[in-house]
Amino acid sequence: RKEVEQDPGPFNVPEGATVAFNCTYSNSASQSFFWYRQDCRKEPKLLMSVYSSGNEDGRFTAQLNRASQYISLLIRDSKLSDSATYLCGNAGNMLTFGGGTRLMVKP
Amino acid sequence: DVKVTQSSRYLVKRTGEKVFLECVQDMDHENMFWYRQDPGLGLRLIYFSYDVKMKEKGDIPEGYSVSREKKERFSLILESASTNQTSMYLCASSGTIAGAYNEQFFGPGTRLTVL
Numbered sequence: 001r002k003e004v005e006q007d008p009g010p011f012n013v014p015e016g017a018t019v020a021f022n023c024t025y026s027n028s029a030s031q032s033f034f035w036y037r038q039d040c041r042k043e044p045k046l047l048m049s050v051y052s053s054g055n056e057d058g059r060f061t062a063q064l065n066r067a068s069q070y071i072s073l074l075i076r077d078s079k080l081s082d083s084a085t086y087l088c089g090n091a092g093n094m095l096t097f098g099g100g101t102r103l104m105v106k107p
Numbered sequence: 108d109v110k111v112t113q114s115s116r117y118l119v120k121r122t123g124e125k126v127f128l129e130c131v132q133d134m135d136h137e138n139m140f141w142y143r144q145d146p147g148l149g150l151r152l153i154y155f156s157y158d159v160k161m162k163e164k165g166d167i168p169e170g171y172s173v174s175r176e177k178k179e180r181f182s183l184i185l186e187s188a189s190t191n192q193t194s195m196y197l198c199a200s201s202g203t204i205a206g207a208y209n210e211q212f213f214g215p216g217t218r219l220t221v222l
Binding site: 034041043045087089091097100 | 140147148149150195197201209210211212213214215216218
């Protein structure tokens with residue numbers, strides 16, 4: 001089993017929709033988690049850090065469920081510019097990334 | 108603003124050539140990383156370094172070596188480039204909080220093509 005797993009998608013949603021994706025992790029000792037956004041042919045950029053139960057930044061909300069060992073990313077009121085690949089990572093003695101979930105927001 | 112820079116955005120080399128990829132960070136981070144990213148395979152860790160002159164193998168170190176002579180600089184070396192090393196190479200750096208790696212900041216990437 002991979003240490004961090006994500007549904008690769010793509011998730012195709014209309015503008016204005018709410019979309020959520022999950023990321024499961026196997027290392028129960030992981031202390032901190034991160035969501036990155038990666039545009040095509042660009043580097044990943046940090047979207048949000050999650051150190052406790054969750055974090056919210058505008059339209060983006062990350063939730064951590066330690067009992068079930070997953071983190072989720074919720075995007076409300078999707079914009080065309082939200083189209084990207086979203087990577088999750090968890091940090092313990094090493095930062096490990098999932099394979100990414102591709103989101104496509106359509107007009 | 109945090110900054111990680113990589114020496115080249117695009118590079119074309121021939122099979123058998125020695126290739127140097129350089130990465131510089133200005134955040135005084137202890138940790139630096141080299142990844143390669145291929146379609147469908149995600150980010151794969153090649154090597155990382157947690158201090159000057161220290162290095163650790165990642166998941167796919169074969170065919171690569173690294174050098175960290177100064178805190179801000181981490182080099183990836185392909186001793187004899189092969190076509191299966193054609194990829195996007197990403198450098199990252201991070202600090203450490205309470206013994207755990209903090210979020211990583213990535214450079215813009217080097218798209219290497221080996222002919």
